[in-house]
Each structure stands twice: as C-alpha cells, then as structure tokens.
Amino acid sequence: MPIAASDIKWVEAPKLGFLGQLYLPIVYDGLKTTVSHIFSKKRTESYPEQEPTLPPNYRGVHRLNRDDQDRVKCVACYMCATACPAHCIDIVAAPAPASWTDREKYPETFVIDELRCIYCGMCEEACPVDAIELTTLYDLTGLSREQLIFDKEKLLSVFDITTKAGTDPVRSRSGALGPASERPVTA
C-alpha cells in the first residue's frame, strides 16, 4: 500500500552559514576527539594475553546448577528444550532415585549442542527451578563437533569450575528446588 501524502513530512536540510561553508569548525571538532584519545587512558585489551572481565549477565557457555546436596537441580520438565529456538537441548527424563524424596522426576541425560546453540538465554528464562544458567565463559573451542556436545556431567563440571573460580556466583532466587518441586510438608 502506498504511503498517503498526508503521512509524509518533508524535512529540509538546515542551511549552512558562512562558518559552516568554511568546514573549519567541524574539522576542529573532529580533531579534538582524535587528539584527546591520544592522551586518555588506553582501553584496548591485548587478548589473549589479557582477558576481559565480563558483566554477570553475559550469555556464554551453559551450566547445570547443583542443589545444596550436590545433586543436579534440574527436574527434567523440558521447559528449556521447549523454549529453545535452535532445538539444541535434548533431555531424557526418568523417575528420580528413591532416595530423592523431594521430587519425582530427574534428567537421566541432559545434552546441549553448544555449536547449535545461539546463546539467546531463553532456556535460562524458561527454567522454573533456576537449574540452567548461562555463564561468562566465552572462549569455547574444540577439536571436533563431538567435543562441543556437552552432556550432564560436563555441564555440571562447568558449574563447579565457574563457582569455584568465583566468576559466576549462583543467581537462583527460588527455594530449595524451586516452585516446581515443592517439598512435602508432612512426611
């Protein structure tokens, strides 16, 4: 549909005065910026010798969080796999071990294809128990495609590494296991 003439607003370019036609003040303005950078503090980082500190909401490699008993926090609800636009999460759910009295379901396997992932963070948004989080690990490399398909153990080890290094503290806000696994009150 063509745009109606009444919706079009014509804007004239401002007319240049005498100084403007000389261009000198504008050239001076530009040079001022350039020269000020020569004397200001250097911001260039010499990666990889020097590594950047990233903001905590950076979306890097995933991790699977552990609960206070060191078990995987995930309850295998498939919300992350459902939300994932790249279909890179594959979960196989199973009844939780009998000793885990606070929940019925847990992930038997949990696999993320880090190469397929687009690091959008939807999985983290969708998780009802804050079990999956994106860390500030960004320099992910591997020698084969298989190496970058992360299973449950690998994702839990990312949790161990990042929490130990202190780069990514646990950000969970929900309770022991979150709203999806309310602890039975009566035994």
Place this chain on the structure above:
Amino acid sequence: MPTVYVNDKPVEIGTEKLNCVQVAAKAGVEIPHYCYHPALSVVASCRMCLIEMGDLKDGKVTMQPKVLPGCQTPVKDGSVIVTGDYAKRDAATKALPYDAAYKPGEKTQKAQADTLEGLLLNHPLDCPVCDKAGECKLQDYSFQYGHGESRMVDTKNTPANKPEISSKITLFTDRCILCTRCVRFTREISGTSELQVVGRGHHEEIDVFPGYPLENKLSGNVVDLCPVGALGSKDFLYTQRVWYLKTTDNVCAGCSTGCSIHTDANKDIVYRLRPRPNPAAQGDFMCDEGRWGYHYTNSPDRITRPLSRENGALRPFDWAGLAKLKESFGAAKKAVAVLSPFLTVEEAYRLGTAFQSIHKDVRLVLGPVPVVGEDDLYPKDVKGRAVTPTKFIIHAEKCPNRRGVESVLQKLQGEVIAFASAVNQPMDALWFTGGYPNADAVNAAMPDNWTAAKLLVVQDLFHSKLMKAATTILPATTAFEKDGTFVNHSGLAQSFVKAIKAPVEVRSELQLGYDLAGKKGLATVAAVRKDLAKEMPQYASLEVVAPAKAGSRLELATV
C-alpha cells in the same frame, strides 16, 4: 418441536433426553466440567458445570434464583440456559426477554471462579513436572475461568503418592481433585470396583483396598478419564511432554473389536495410544492389551530389511530382485498366496489381484486367525461373571481385519480357504503375508511335520517357525505405518491414515502389490479405493480420500 435456548441461541432437541452440558454442546457452547462423563453416572460433585437456568413461558423468561449443576439438570421445551460465557455469545442472536434487573452470566462466572479456587486449594503447582500439563483440564479452566492468584495462606495438604495401587498405573494423590470418575469407571464399566474414596472431608483420597490392586483389563482408561495429572500410566510416565506429540486418528489392530484410537507419536516413534470415542465401534474406552500393546512397532527384534537365504545363510536382499522372485513364483506348478487378517482391505485387494495376475491358478488363502480364549465381556460382577448390559467387549479373535480380507477373497476367487486346510496340501511355492505382532499366532498354525515349499517368501514382523524355512524374508509394516481400512467383527469399516513412517528399508504391502502387478509409480490408497469401489460396491463409500471420522458400516456377507 421442543426448543431449548442456550445463551439466547435456540436449539431443537427433538425427543432426546439431554442434560444442559449436552444441549450446550449442540449449540456449540462448552460448559466446563470435571466429574461428568457421558459414559458414566452423574454425581454432580465437582460443581464446575454450574449454570443459570430459567423458563420461557408466555413471552417472559423466569430465571431460577440460584445456579444449578448443568450435568444433573435435564432440559425441556422452553428451558433457558445461561452459561458463564454469555458475554461471548454471537452478537447477532436476539436476546430473550429477561427481567430488566437480571444480568445474564454474572452469577455463573463468579461461581466458576470460586469453584476453581476451591479445587486449587490443595492442588500442588508442579505443572512443569506433571505429565498432564498441556492437556490438563484444571490448567485450561483455571486459565479460562479462574482467579489469577491464590488466597490460600495455610500449608497445602500433601498426601503421599501411591505408585503401588497398580502395576501399570500410579497415583499422585496430592494432584487429585476428587471427581471420582475413576471410581465410577471401575464400578460401572469394568465392574471390578477396585478404586474407592477413603477418608472424609479435607482428607478424602482415592485408594484401593489393601491386597486388591487396580488390575483389570480395562484399567488404563482411568488415566484418560482423570481430568488432572493424578492418575498416570507408568508406561508413558516421563517419556514425553504432550505438546511434542503428533496425534493421528487410527484403528487398534489388537483384536476384532477395532477400537477407534488416537495414536500419539513423536519423530516416528509411537509413545501412547488413547481411545477415540466412537459409539459405532467400541464406545468411549479401550482395553489395556491394545493400549500398551503398541511396543512391537518399536521393537529391536523386528525385521526391518529384506533378506534372502543363500546356502543356508541369510543375506541382505536387494529389492531389485523382486522381478526374479515374481517370475519364479509365476512358474511354480502349485502356488499358494496367504493374505493375512492383519492386511488392510486395500492391501488384500491389491496383493490378491497382483498374485492372480502373476499366476493364473494361484490359491489365495486366508492367513492364520489368532484366537485366544473367549470374548471377554464387561462389566463383571464380584465373582468375575459378565453382567448385562454389556458395555465393553474384548474379542478373542486377535486380528483386526478377518472380515475385510474374507470379503476380498470371496470376491477374487469365490471362496475363503482357511490356512489350516491349505497348509497340509502339497505346494511348490508359498507367498506368506503376515504383519503378526506376535509370532506365536504363526507358530501355532504351523503343523509339526510340515515340509516347506521350494519357494517360500515370508513377509512378517518377527521371526517365526515359518521363517526358519523361508527362502526370502520381506519386512512388513505395522498398522501404525499404513493407510487403509479395517473391517471389524460387526462389519464396521473404518479407514485410517498412517501415524508414523515405516523403517527406511521396509516396502509397504500396498506398494509391493503395485510392484508385483507391474504397475509403475508410488502406490496410493485413493487409487486402490477407486478400483475397489468399482469391483466391490460395499466399499464404494471408501472412495473419498479423507477417511470418515466414525467409519461407515458395511453390509458384508458373513462367511
């Protein structure tokens, strides 16, 4: 003509005896309900189907002062029903002459929201880990009619789960809303009465009597009946989330009842079967044997590629060798082709005509018909005897399409030859089409001292006695992997479409019929149905490509 008004819309009811829920469904209005089920008795305990009701008399509507349960309230000529969805009615409908002070639908809306608040008092909000999420009526109605938040301040009741109530079914007691559909099912349909409500008031729970678990042949239906995620099938538990499943309308191949079913599959793997209500076939339910009997489709033991025997050892067979196989079958002196009762009508017809075109004196034989025990009638009384009226029958004949294949054989060669009589006569070539989910049926039909035909082509799902002697083994398709028509015990022909793709090297029976007949191109049921309609007028209604939902009843000659 007696007329009932649902949200001002007139509905003619004729001479039918209907309740408000049924009349509203006729008018295209859904009255939400949990405990009401058309096949079970009415208890009106969930209070979700509350409506406002009145009478239209002498051009004036008199409304009753309080809300009524729709499932328990019968309608008569001039009844006026106002549901909570009154505001969503078609604006073009002329409003009835209500009292000026009356606000239609207001009371009901409040009643429905309050009912839901009550139901959710003790219901755990564990939807992310509940298998019912996505098809849960409590989720749907809470979203549609409920309050946004809970005012409950006390701790919720959390009774312990009861996985021991049955070997096949588990009970998440805390999720139960006490609609008692399951209890009524075991009392009225299966008659076995295992389930009951124990405790009182706030502490009511579904339970079984100690030592009498829920073990009957229809037990799986309580899982479908449960409107929430309280009763779960252990077979399906935690395998898939329901929104991943693709549902296809299919027909159960377990016995000659031919239950209409929904097949739920994801990525060409069947995960669950559910009954599809069809009064012409089986009603609202299905048996456990059929429900959980689909595993053969995914079995690792299944034959999924063609094999041929060379010097006693089985080697992969190239489908290009089919032409040679066809030639040697045509050259045999006494040739027999077996059409199994697991074939669809279309396949039987296509294969039957193909065999006749290869060999002019071929004997077409009906494959072994597996019969296990006697017809199992429900409901049963305490002593296990069937009582009338019968509400469900599990047939002893464990194949879906004996009558369909018989009708084809009758047409093609004028008689139906039973496998038992044909197998003992000398033959040079035997082509056996199977599709038996259980090789026992074939093994039982084979005589002990049988001398194998020189050319023996066996197309089946699993290894059997017959296959040990086979010169060529062809893979078969299951009922989930093909389009076609089954004719059940009473002559009801039900068409269905395939739910999943067959394994990659499997050639469907219909395609094989095409290839054997020397026809070019891909086989389609539509083309076969056209031929079938010309030759066998009783199948003329199948000619349409889209299968009829309920199936069409055929008048087939009983053999």
